[in-house]
Structures are given as C-alpha cells and as structure tokens.
Amino acid sequence: MREMRIIWYGHACFWVETNGVRLLIDPYPEVDDDRIGEVDYILITHEHVDHYGKVELLSRLRDATVIAPPTVYMMAISDGVTKVREIREGQTIELENGVKVTAVYMEHPSSQYPVGYLIEGDKRLFHAGDTYSTPHLQRLRGKVDVLLVPISGRSTANEREAAQIVEDIRPRIVIPMHYGVYGTGSPDKLREELQKRRIWTLVRPMELYEELTL
DSSP, X not given: OOOOEEEEOSTXXXXXXXXXXXXXXXXXXXXXGGGOOXXXXXXXXXXXXXXXXXXXXXXXXXXXXXXXXXXXHHHHHHTTOOSEEEOOTTOEEEOGGGOEEEEEEOOOTTSSSOEEEEEESSSEEEXXXXXXXXXXXXXXXXXXXXXXXXXXXXXXXXHHHHHHXXXXXXXXXXXXXXXXXXXXXXXXXHHHHHHHTTOOOEEOOOOTTXXXXX
16 A cells, blocks of 8 residues: 655645645645645645635646636636636545545635545545534544644634544544644644543644655
8 A cells, every 4th residue: 555645835735645646735825836846736725815825836837737616716717727627515536546536615704615625545634724613524524534624713723623623523643734824823732622522633743844654
C-alpha cells in the first residue's frame, strides 16, 4: 500500500499526494508558491480570497486542473483558467489511480457555495474548508482517517466547535488548520476541548512546510 504525503503551507492550504496523484487545496494569496512542487489538481473549497488567492497563477505554472464548486468555477473561467472542472454538493469525481474526490456541503454562511472535500486514495482525508459545527457531518463518521479542521473562530469553527466536528466524524488523526495567518487558534486548546468530551483522537499540529507521511 502506498503512503499518503501531506504538506501544510499555512492557513487552509495543503499539498496531498495519494496513490501518486498530487493535489493542492486552497492556495491563499501569500502562500510561498516557490515551495510548492508538482501539482495535478487544485481543489478550492469556496470563493473567498484566503482560499482562492493564487489559483490563477498556480494552475498556469503547474499545468494543474482546478476542481471547484459553481461560484469558484465561474470565477476561474473569468480569470482565464482553462483547465477547470465544476463539482457540486454530493458529487464524486474520479481521478487517476483510483483516487476519488467528493464535495460535501459546509456551513459557512458568508460564502455562496462552500464545500469540503473527501479525498479517497490509500487513506481517506477530509478537508473541511471553512465551516462551523453542523450535524450533517455525522454522516462522515467511520469514513475519514485524517481530518483537516479549522480552529481560528474567524468566520469558521473555533476550538470548541472543532472538537464537536471531531466528535461527530471520529477520524483517526486531526490536523488543525485555518490559524496562524489570518487569525489565532490553539491546537492545545483543541486537545483540551476533546479531553473534556473524552475523545482521544490524535491531534497532530503541523509546522509550516512540514511533510507528514501516513
């Protein structure tokens, strides 16, 4: 079985390789694109600039296909992105080597069409995008190995709400995100909130540009 590789580029931006397919998620405007290697697909969770910022540049430089919900799909076309595919809530797109990407609608009222992505390859990773705690995430219980969850509380879940998301999904590993660039957040506080609930899922914060192999 192949290993999954994950690199955190800050905020909600991650590079993920699974089954040989390389995906970049939510490249924000200040991301250091010189550090980002080869990319086959760029996944965008919603239209806000802190998630969409460098799509046009990176899609061109890496010759990558953008996968995005309807609002972002239209933005990308308007910005001259030629390799772009639309994805809607509940839809699954099959990529190469058995890798699948499914869009899950998120609770982010300031966005027109926010989604998270369930990426299924040798492992199952869920990037929650920007979301608050919402009961429908319980449908993902038992389907997620690695959860990337926001904790900043800035137009998205804070540590307490993130703990509820973890309780609902019950992943094996939690990687906090959406903090440190445009807001604060504490992985330690997330751990404390999980301990209050007697949830012993591993919380694994990542350093900027760190690579994690699972």
